[in-house]
Amino acid sequence: MAITAALSADKQELTIRVEGRFDFSSLQAFRETYEKLPQPPARYVVDLEDSDYLDSSALGMLLALRDHAGGDTAKIVIRNAIPDVKKILVITKLDELFNLEG
Amino acid sequence: MRATQVEPIWRFQLKLEGDSLRAFDPLILLNQMIAKSPVIYEKKSELYTILSELYSNALEHGLLRLESGIKNTISGMVAYYQARIDRLKALEQGSIYIEVQFEGTQLKSGWRLKIIFEDTGNGFEYQQQQPDSKNFFGRGMTLLYALCDSVRFSGQGNRVEIIYTAS
Numbered sequence: 001m002a003i004t005a006a007l008s009a010d011k012q013e014l015t016i017r018v019e020g021r022f023d024f025s026s027l028q029a030f031r032e033t034y035e036k037l038p039q040p041p042a043r044y045v046v047d048l049e050d051s052d053y054l055d056s057s058a059l060g061m062l063l064a065l066r067d068h069a070g071g072d073t074a075k076i077v078i079r080n081a082i083p084d085v086k087k088i089l090v091i092t093k094l095d096e097l098f099n100l101e102g
Numbered sequence: 103m104r105a106t107q108v109e110p111i112w113r114f115q116l117k118l119e120g121d122s123l124r125a126f127d128p129l130i131l132l133n134q135m136i137a138k139s140p141v142i143y144e145k146k147s148e149l150y151t152i153l154s155e156l157y158s159n160a161l162e163h164g165l166l167r168l169e170s171g172i173k174n175t176i177s178g179m180v181a182y183y184q185a186r187i188d189r190l191k192a193l194e195q196g197s198i199y200i201e202v203q204f205e206g207t208q209l210k211s212g213w214r215l216k217i218i219f220e221d222t223g224n225g226f227e228y229q230q231q232q233p234d235s236k237n238f239f240g241r242g243m244t245l246l247y248a249l250c251d252s253v254r255f256s257g258q259g260n261r262v263e264i265i266y267t268a269s
Binding site: 023055056084088 | 234248249
């Protein structure tokens, strides 16, 4: 479980990558990626390509990010989720609150 | 003709209490077990989610008496998981029993897992999130019911048995 983040050159887009197991043990690392930025970016990408598993605590973390990024006006893409992870997002209707790509 | 009976191919039982609960994350062991069987491994992602929800329920609500409601802010979420660590350190009594039973035959493609979690807590009220809710918590039950073929609580809500059938 590793969380890494990178800001685009124009500082407008933050990409957060989650590897391995995505659950409450990542909470601190996940929120630090966006809470410590001096200026909030306009857009966020959560890349789940290398995330094999997630549970309901990870869904809570995604929703907390959405809230931080402006709630209904937040621009967050969840990218490259594997089919089983995508299924979790659909079951819990998070696909209606985030843009799923890839 | 005799009725077809499902025989367990293997069964795994684990009881965690006291220091073993503090020292040991059963999800890691259960994941390793899943990884050993190629047919089960294909379903590892869903099974991890199911096991994680079952274990969180037993530990956080059953034994540690944590209330999910405080997770609705980010600071509440942090406080909740800090309390999980603190209360687990201080836990003096209680145990969690886990049983995983693999049923099926190698001649047929069908197999299923029966998973039981039982904790010595007082049980708790299960709640499912409304589908359109933006709350940060409450989706664990929704996931369990959607991913499993059956979910049955018994006792005071401190024992749960699920059936997962590969599809």
